[in-house]
Amino acid sequence: xxxxxxxxxxxxxxxxxxxxxxxxxxxxxxxxxxxxxxxxxxxxxxxxxxxxxxxxxxxxxxxxxxxxxxxxxxxxxxxxxxxxxxxxxxxxxxxxxxxxxxxxxxxxxxxxxxxxxxxxxxxxxxxxxxxxxxxxx
Amino acid sequence: xxxxxxxxxxxxxxxxxxxxxxxxxxxxxxxxxxxxxxxxxxxxxxxxxxxxxxxxxxxxxxxxxxxxxxxxxxxxxxxxxxxxxxxxxxxxxxxxxxxxxxxxxxxxxxxxxxxxxxxxxxxxxxxxxxxxxxxxxxxxxxxxxxxxxxxxxxxxxxxxxxxxxxxxxxxxxxxxxxxxxxxxxxxxxxxxxxxxxxxxxxxxxxxxxxxxxxxxxxxxxxxxxxxxxxxxxxxxxxxxxxxxxxxxxxxxxxxxxxxxxxxxxxxxxxxxxxxxxxxxxxxxxxxxxxxxxxxxxxxxxxxxxxxxxxxxxxxxxxxxxxxxxxxxxxxxxxxxxxxxxxxxxxxxxxxxxxxxxxxxxxxxxxxxxxxxxxxxxxxxxxxxxxxxxxxxxxxxxxxxxxxxxxxxxxxxxxxxxxxxxx
Numbered sequence: 070x071x072x073x074x075x076x077x078x079x080x081x082x083x084x085x086x087x088x089x090x091x092x093x094x095x096x097x098x099x100x101x102x103x104x105x106x107x108x109x110x111x112x113x114x115x116x117x118x119x120x121x122x123x124x125x126x127x128x129x130x131x132x133x134x135x136x137x138x139x140x141x142x143x144x145x146x147x148x149x150x151x152x153x154x155x156x157x158x159x160x161x162x163x164x165x166x167x168x169x170x171x172x173x174x175x176x177x178x179x180x181x182x183x184x185x186x187x188x189x190x191x192x193x194x195x196x197x198x199x200x201x202x203x204x205x206x
Numbered sequence: 207x208x209x210x211x212x213x214x215x216x217x218x219x220x221x222x223x224x225x226x227x228x229x230x231x232x233x234x235x236x237x238x239x240x241x242x243x244x245x246x247x248x249x250x251x252x253x254x255x256x257x258x259x260x261x262x263x264x265x266x267x268x269x270x271x272x273x274x275x276x277x278x279x280x281x282x283x284x285x286x287x288x289x290x291x292x293x294x295x296x297x298x299x300x301x302x303x304x305x306x307x308x309x310x311x312x313x314x315x316x317x318x319x320x321x322x323x324x325x326x327x328x329x330x331x332x333x334x335x336x337x338x339x340x341x342x343x344x345x346x347x348x349x350x351x352x353x354x355x356x357x358x359x360x361x362x363x364x365x366x367x368x369x370x371x372x373x374x375x376x377x378x379x380x381x382x383x384x385x386x387x388x389x390x391x392x393x394x395x396x397x398x399x400x401x402x403x404x405x406x407x408x409x410x411x412x413x414x415x416x417x418x419x420x421x422x423x424x425x426x427x428x429x430x431x432x433x434x435x436x437x438x439x440x441x442x443x444x445x446x447x448x449x450x451x452x453x454x455x456x457x458x459x460x461x462x463x464x465x466x467x468x469x470x471x472x473x474x475x476x477x478x479x480x481x482x483x484x485x486x487x488x489x490x491x492x493x494x495x496x497x498x499x500x501x502x503x504x505x506x507x508x509x510x511x512x513x514x515x516x517x518x519x520x521x522x523x524x525x526x527x528x529x530x531x532x533x534x535x536x537x538x539x540x541x542x543x544x545x546x547x548x549x550x551x552x553x554x555x556x557x558x559x560x561x562x563x564x565x566x567x568x569x570x571x572x573x574x575x576x577x578x579x580x581x582x583x584x585x586x587x588x589x590x591x592x593x594x595x596x597x598x599x600x601x602x603x604x605x606x607x608x609x610x611x612x613x614x615x616x617x618x619x620x621x622x623x624x625x626x627x628x
Contacts, residue, residue, distance in 0.1 A: 072537070080537055086605055103623030104569035104608060107531055107549050107557065111607035129607040133533035133550040137605065186624070 072134055073168035079138035084145050087127040089113045094198055097191025101182040108132030108176065110140045112183035114147060114155075116191050121152045128183075135173040139163050139180035152188055217541075223590045225541040231426075231521060231580030232375050232403060233545060237472070238428035238581070244475040245430065248468035256465045257456060267467045274474025281477040282401075282420065283411035284437050290457045291470055294434040295402040296326040297450070298421035299369075301436055301461065302398045303330045305447030306367045306419070307339055310396070314364035318342045320352055320381075321563040323371055327400055331369075340364070346563050349514035350379035358389060367396045372404035372420075376547065376560040376576055377513030378522025380408065387416025396445060402426055402434075406480030407488065407519055412437055418445050424469065428581060429476030433469030436461075487581060492520035494579050494588050499523055501592035506599055508612075512547075512561055512574060521579040526561075526570040529609035530602045535575060538598030542591050547574035569618075 072080075088111070089096045095115050102109040108131060115125040126144035130137045142163055147155040160177035163169070169177055217225045228236070248270060256271045258264025275286040292298045307317065319331050321343050331341045342360045347353050352370060361368075368390050373380050383399055390397035398419035404410055405420075406427035412420060423434035438460065439445045453462030480487075502509060508528040524547075527535060532548030547558030549572060557571035566574075575595075579588070603609040608618060 077537075080534070083605060088610060100607065101624050104572070104618060105567070105623075107568075107572040109607055109623070111610075129605055129610060131529060131606045131608045132531050133548070134537040136531070137534060182624075 075167050076134055076138040079141040080134045083141040085127050089127050094194055097187040099183045099186025101186050102179050108136045110179055110183040112187045114187045123147045123150055135169055135176040138167050139176045143180040143184055223586050227542045227587045229577050230543045230545055231578035234425045235428045235580055237430055241429050241472050241475045245468045245472040248471050256467055270471050271465055274470045277474040277478045278435055281481045283413050288437055288440050290436045290438055290460050291465055292434045292436055295421045295423035298434050298436040299326040299400055300330050301450050302419040306396055307334050308448035309446050310366040314366040316340045316364040318360050318368045320344045320370055322346055322374055322560045327369055350377050350564055352381050354385055365395050369398040372399045372401035373519050375403050377524045378519035379513040380517045384415045391416045424473035424476055427476045427480050430469050430472040433466050433473050488520045491579050494583055495523050498588045498592055505596035523577040526574045527599050529606045530599055531572055532574055539594050545576040548572045
């Protein structure tokens, strides 16, 4: 299968590879996919609690070239966005940007899931950090 | 308009290795120049129809076909009359299985095969199930070998055919065909073997192995595509087949259709070369394969060989590189032609059913690479492939969340994965 130049570029030069401290209150972690299905994505965001802006993003992906490219692109896109803006990213945007063929659409779906999972994790942390929640604990 | 088709952009490395490197010799092999040279006159001067009995054009073609039959028979310990020409191994497998099923229907309706057979065998058996045949698909042992006790238990008085391959196309595992043949012979059951990957690579003898039907093809042994053969035993027992293709009654009525004379000449020459060169060649190829294996094991941890190493084709290596997905690995070694059992590289988007049958787990099937070393590979190529692969695996592991988790001591099997259904 021939890949688009953009997929090859992300594969050869993945952006924002790495990991952040999962226990940090400002970090949200999303882990989606399964090894048996051939793709697992871990996407992490670091959010400024005052502005709700995603200041940093990191990823690691087990999967095909399109999966690596989709998650690499996702980290590029969420950086600098607010939580609400990041939630507006759709897998179809990723498909378009990377010119993914139909058989690779699930890679983009997984990347969108990863963004949502990371934001979900961050939100959950914010809820438990609220004073009321702390007392309840 | 130029008629030249050029798909390969060739380059040469500093150490003199020509890229891309072809190391996918289980898929197909290049035609040996000596084979091609012998074929060419049969496209030109000797273009006759081998069935034309009354003029020299036909005689020349027939002579060439009969010479090929002899050469093929010699390689497998058969007689020339027992060789039926076909369009390739898929047809040979279809003819053997469907031909026996139809011909021996009154004797029984049970066929035994194994889970790791080629689709040309499995799908043929599946079709027969629709027509009322019973098929046993035997599971394999972890090393890819058939359990002979399982086979014995599967046989009953309605069993007419056992079809088990000689060597597997993905993991190169060699089945104990002689033992299987003996069990079949004792019980009066016919034994067919798809020997496409084995013929010409390891010694195959239809009498020593009690094989009654055997499929082979030219393009896996440095011959042309589109031509194959089926060995059909003529005595002890005499095997009869209902034809798939009706027509002029060629090939003893078992396969009608004008013979592909240049292709047949190529198959014959390819067999002759294998016969002459097998002892030396298999040593050389196994040496290259072991060099590749040793280099990979020296450079990487957590890599696993799929299938028995002891009972294996000399040129085959099938390895799973844990925590790295096969297609992304292929992308990193894009100047090397190999195959992967990853779902992403298959038309069906399913991981290799052969590796699954070994119980390797889908995750390791996704991480597998099949190397097929052949006649024209060199030591320098093996070194290039090993280095490039090690480099790529290390890079992709740095990118892999699974590798990171495993290094943190997390048992990946205990993780609750949030997989979407696909």
